[in-house]
Amino acid sequence: MGIDLLVRNLRIDLPAQLATSSFEKNKSPENSRLLFSLERLSIASGESLALCGPSGSGKTTLLNVLAGLQRHAAAKVVWSDAHHTHDLMQLSGAAADRWRLHHAGLVFQQFEIFTSMSALENVISPYRFDHWRCPQAARARALDLLVQFAIPATAMAGTLSRGEQQRVAIARALVRLPQVVFADEPTASLDPATAKRVMDVLLATCAANAVTLIVATHDSALLQRFSRVLKLQNAQLVNA
Numbered sequence: 001m002g003i004d005l006l007v008r009n010l011r012i013d014l015p016a017q018l019a020t021s022s023f024e025k026n027k028s029p030e031n032s033r034l035l036f037s038l039e040r041l042s043i044a045s046g047e048s049l050a051l052c053g054p055s056g057s058g059k060t061t062l063l064n065v066l067a068g069l070q071r072h073a074a075a076k077v078v079w080s081d082a083h084h085t086h087d088l089m090q091l092s093g094a095a096a097d098r099w100r101l102h103h104a105g106l107v108f109q110q111f112e113i114f115t116s117m118s119a120l121e122n123v124i125s126p127y128r129f130d131h132w133r134c135p136q137a138a139r140a141r142a143l144d145l146l147v148q149f150a151i152p153a154t155a156m157a158g159t160l161s162r163g164e165q166q167r168v169a170i171a172r173a174l175v176r177l178p179q180v181v182f183a184d185e186p187t188a189s190l191d192p193a194t195a196k197r198v199m200d201v202l203l204a205t206c207a208a209n210a211v212t213l214i215v216a217t218h219d220s221a222l223l224q225r226f227s228r229v230l231k232l233q234n235a236q237l238v239n240a
């Protein structure tokens with residue numbers, strides 16, 4: 001079952017100076033700067049979308065908003081499938097957590113894996129937050145993803161290289177075959193050949209299961225592999 005996204009009226013303003021002694025000064029509009037604004041963005045179920053743009057242009061910020069990790073009350077970030085519609089900007093924190101648990105896989109820039117757990121335990125850890133109901137098929141999928149990523153299932157995650165930890169994080173995002181995967185620079189720690197293999201698995205798994213894929217990336221070699229590329233440029237999101 002697919003999931004579509006519609007974003008309306010998103011405007012991200014940042015304080016001009018992060019370090020300031022005056023909170024009131026920061027609150028006034030003349031002391032903020034526009035990071036980006038977008039009037040409307042729609043993403044169809046099953047699309048593979050790359051978000052590119054220079055460092056600091058707001059790719060991570062936009063991913064965080066699309067995943068409901070960052071709130072902007074004036075915006076709408078509406079995900080809908082055949083049965084449900086959710087505006088992530090309106091959900092409570094707990095409801096947004098539940099939405100992510102059941103619909104989304106996330107690959108964070110800093111991976112956020114559990115270093116004292118094995119690679120396999122990390123990959124199946126989303127089930128830990130769902131009463132540990134890890135079906136056999138999901139465990140088999142976790143093992144298969146680890147084989148494809150050349151990671152020993154029993155290795156302690158803390159002993160893995162950064163590139164290996166990044167692959168564990170990607171396998172964890174895929175294991176539930178969620179409706180949407182958000183991946184922030186998923187190949188940043190990988191050499192070009194490994195990056196290509198990892199993107200092969202990520203794109204193929206998403207395509208085979210109608211998973212919407214949204215990737216923030218600096219890596220221009222990857223862009224042609226996505227069905228759509230959008231660039232953050234001069235505070236606007238434009239077709240690249």
Ligand SMILES: Nc1ncnc2c1ncn2[C@@H]1O[C@H](COP(=O)(O)OP(=O)(O)OP(=O)(O)O)[C@@H](O)[C@H]1O
Nearest residue numbers: 014015018035053054055056057058059060061062
């Ligand atoms: N909580 C915050 N408060 C103020 N400014 C912030 C906050 N979070 C991010 N920023 C600023 O927003 C800008 C965009 O950051 P973001 O991480 O979204 O960019 P990016 O395009 O993902 O960058 P990179 O490619 O380097 O990861 C940066 O200038 C950053 O300093």
